[in-house]
Amino acid sequence: MVIILAVFIILALYDLPRFIRKKEPVKVFVVYVFLMAASLAVSLLLAAGKRPASPARWIEWILKMIGVVK
Amino acid sequence: MEKARISSIQLFLLIIGFLYGSTVIINPALSAKNDAWLAILLGGVGGALLIGVYASIALLNPSKTLVEILMDRFGKLIGNAVSILYIWYFIHIASLVFRNFGEFITTMTFPETPMAVVIGIFAVLLVYGINSGIEVMGRTSELFVPFIPVTALIISLSLITTRDFTAFLPMLENGMALVLNAAFSFITFPFGETIAFLMLFPHLNKKENLKKVAALSVLFIVVLCLFIFIRNISVLGSDLMYRAIFTPHLTSLLIPGLNVEPLIDINLLIGGGTKISVCIYAAAKALSQVLGISDYRKLTTAITTFCVVLSIWVYENVLEMFSWAEKVWPYYSIPFQMVIPLILLFLSLKKRAEPSKSRE
Amino acid sequence: MKCRKDKYAVKIAILAVLSTVLLLLTGCWSYRDLTEINMVTALGVDRLEDGKVLVTVQVVEPAAIQSTASGKGKGGVTQQKPVFVESYEGETVFDALTSMLSIVDKKLFLGTAQVLILGEGLSKNGINEVMDFFQRNHEMEYDTVDVLVAKDVTPKDLLKIETDMDPIPAMYIKKTAENTVSRAKVKRTMMIDLIKEMGNSGRQAVIGQVAKEGEKEVRTEGAAVFRDGKLAGWLDPYATRGYLFATGEVKSTIVNIPADSGKISMEVIRSKGKVNVVFRNGEPALLTIQVVLEANVGEYEGERKLDSPDDLHRLEETLGEEVKKEIRMTVNLAQKDYSSDIFGFGTQVHKYHPQYWKKVKDGWNDTFSKLPVDIKVDARVTRTGFIKGQIKKDG
């Protein structure tokens, strides 16, 4: 858990100051923060042992709804 | 737009690395057991057609990436939506390859090491490569991808004494349906994924070579896969080949008096690395174009991080990985690899026909 | 310029922090020093009466090997034994191996295993179950492990022998099996061959046989015949050679043929064997075994002179008959006594007549037992060594 947080903090420290210095448009921040937050949330859930249903499952489910896959 | 240029030979090697990528671990054609050679051939023909379609789209819309083509043909709203789907698709491919790679390393050499670490280190490496730009990716592939056929050859030569060349008999034991199924999987697994190259084609320095390069690389990969298949089945026999999780690795273990395990590892590092970097590059580039961000490099770290997390999240265990790749993946891929590209091709052809009419 | 330098500094600092943090927080998982493993050179697996698996390992002590190899006369220091043997029982092979850690000091490393000895009891019960572990384990080297079946002795007793020929008994056993290259009286089965044969329903496994010979030696001769993974019976050295001739696995061997009043040893230097199934009306009608071999005169104690080509043709004929006899003996054993298609006729049927194969797959061994077998041996004698005829006083 601590390791995951550390890695994410390091990654953010690596990128965000650069963005701020270069005065990037807001959308860069939004997309960046969105992706990182999603990753962080999922990895924390995984680390805590509460594995959310994976995209593989969603896709399988959708395809089953349509009826392509048995 | 990056002014980077890649040469025909670099593109050729990139496509080979991409196609070979994780096929070295999971070859969907192998589900046809000893008729896999037929599946490889059929899949190769289908794959060549698909790549031909992609190349034609690129040629009809010169110096435009997939996102720009989608915007042009579908309009802004639908184009954006489809582009975002594609971005997801590329990210998904990349994370699947990450997962394959992680599974391979943890099964074969480092059973005690957490997969996340292996994948994470690999990801750091790839971010460095991707951020160096497409030109450097091309140049690196030029140095490394030739290793793939060379190692395949070395391993085959050292196994030449322990072979049974009739091992692929009997033909069509399990029926044609299985072969067709495997061939279809084979089309969607390595070949269809080259849709990601539509983000790269604009960088080719000599556009006229595009179709030739695509055709040659498909031919090369089909020959290489056939070669490897024949080697594997004649060394392992069809039963063991079907049961083995990582077939080429097992084959390489059988070289008498020598263990060249690391050779396979580095093959995978090269092939998988090429594939993942092309996919992440495509995703980052597409995302930056959709959002109108000048430089794709700003997004690579975030996208790669997401890929790594997704790769660990996506399957619960190794067998889910295999069954999903065989059963669900082909159908999931149809819209991305066939439906949308065909519509694009149709619209592009129509577009080309129109101006000539209006001018008259 | 200044800005650029700053950027570099920040980058380097962050990368340095990142890598140190990673290295410090994680450490090395799969790292295992060579001195922290027990190198297993031989494995013995047997099944006890109560159904448990008894696993015996022979572990080598590298330092002791080195000292025996380099300084034999270094007396004074008490010599460490080069190997130790330990046994442990468990529900499965893996279980036994892991439980064994309660009595040995370091983790057992199987990558160095040279020999796998299967006990008779285990073989009778079926070997398929225990072989699963050896396929699944990532340390096993399929192509260096010789598989042998112990006859009249438990693997444990066999591994405990201390031979004078090699400091590592496992290497000694492996090398006796390797001698099959020039003897062809034992079947040499590497683990990969066994795995392939086990998965192949058209051919039954045959594994070399090893027995104890006195206190310090083993005898590796003959073979064990399996049927569907279970021990069906044994082949004596000559039957084993018949089997090897038929399947084309003879590299070289000595065949003794009677001649007049003396004996002649023919040295087979090349041999090819091929099995086939002849189909008539969609049904297998005849099994054929074709052997082509080339031999030299190795030793000639006969009375008749040996200087014309005709003499050699005569030898060829006798040699052919002799080999045929051996093959016939093996075929009879396989068909009548063991009812096990060890020659791989079933594979031929599978490859070239897949439709028929589907019908008989499960009962193929019975079908095999009933079919007539035609054996053809084409022997050729080309050389006679340094001399032509034997010594004759009055010449």
Next chain:
Amino acid sequence: MGDEGVFEKIKNSNRAAKQNINSDGACIDENEPIPQAIEAVKARLGEIFSGCSDFMYREIVCGENNCIKMSVAYINGFVDKRVLNQDVVRPVLDYFSNAILQDKRNRIYEQLKECVVNNSDIKEAENMRQVVDNIVSGEALLFIDGEDRALVIGVKAPQGRQVSEPDTEVSIRGAREGFVENLLTNTTLIRKRIKNPNLKLEIMQLGEQTKTDICICYIKGIANEEIVKEVRDRLKKIKTDAILDSGYIEQFISDSRLSLFPTVGNSEKCDKLAGKLLEGRVAIFCDGTPYVLTVPYLYIESIQASDDYYDHAFFATFMRLLRLLALLVSNLLPGMYVALVGFHHTVIPFKLMITLAASRQGIPFSPFTEAVLMILAFELLREAGVRMPRPIGQSLSIVGALVLGEASVAAGISSNLMVIIVAITAVCSFVVPPLIRATMLIRFVFLAAANFLGFFGISSVFVAVFIHLCRLRSFGIPYMAPFSPLTASDLKDSLVVVPIWAMVTRPRILRQENVKGAAGVKRQEVRLKR
């Protein structure tokens, strides 16, 4: 000059740079005119060179009524006094001894310039700045009363050592001449080999304090003009106090300043440099150092040696491959060993494994620690061998051999095999001198990676290093050329060396265009390539 002196100088100059003080005692404007009155000149120069005991100022008075006043200014020891007397002072005194001041003054100046001074190397100085610059560069300055110009007479004494065989780059065949510290000698050595007016030598001065002469050298028509221009631009951008060695320049003009891999080459050998020039490279001479820089510098050059071109091609090819192998071994061997011992036991053949395990028995350190310790010990010895006075060398090597080779094994601190591995690594690293520094550091990275993740770690670092190499450029030329981007015609001089008579085209990669035009003219002719 002792090392301390240099050190002091750098320190001073740095301090000066920091405080942003122009440490010229007297401030000289760019266009300060030369005073017409010779007394004023004397006063001004005395002011500028106050405290410079080596500054000499000699007044000459001659002509009838002492009507002609002149003066010579120079730095003592810098000029050849004999030549100065013979070429300047004596002719002046002779010529003007009886002259009457009837001509206009400028006639004296003209006469001096055209028919009096016996020296062929004469320039003019127009202002005080030039005067001072020329004096400190070792020229003699001749002032004439009433003139606002001065004659610059090149009487610099030939200094420095004789041309001799270089210590650092020894070759079996090939010229024994190496460059020396004197710029002019060096350029002559090159001109001697390439007798062609197309060999251009552009001089410039760098370093606010040191005013070091720098010379860009290239062959017009062969060298890529863009690269020449780029070199010129980058040199002009250098703003520094001191250039004491070409190493300073190298660091300023490198493409990737933080990379461990050299993107600027250097050489001490004339024949090698001539070869590089003829391939289309640009050389940068720097006064005061025998090391001449060449750009662009590609990775492949580090495994090239001048002997390759003088020898039989097959042999040369073999040597190239051997060097490549040595490069790989010196980088990877310790890491490989650690990976094998720590992770990949299945890869080791059984018998070797017993030997390995036996040699590791009883060693208290992990293979990684052991390797790091041994390599550090070796590097220390090497560094000590370079730095210490020569006579002590012998005792050091004895200590090294005993400590490293024998005692550490006997004491059970390191295994026999590790000693062998470090020794092989060290030998291999000396085979490829240009990459010694890079190899030395990267070796540790490989070691750490191997200790962390075995072969996977090694191959990751390997790939990372190669991505880095592919990223690098040297003056616009991709560093890994001709392999990537693949330039088929340049492969003739890469891992294989084709015979000299088969090298008909110049390296294409150095001039992206116009390669046929340059080489096609004399295609059939066998050209000296190096």
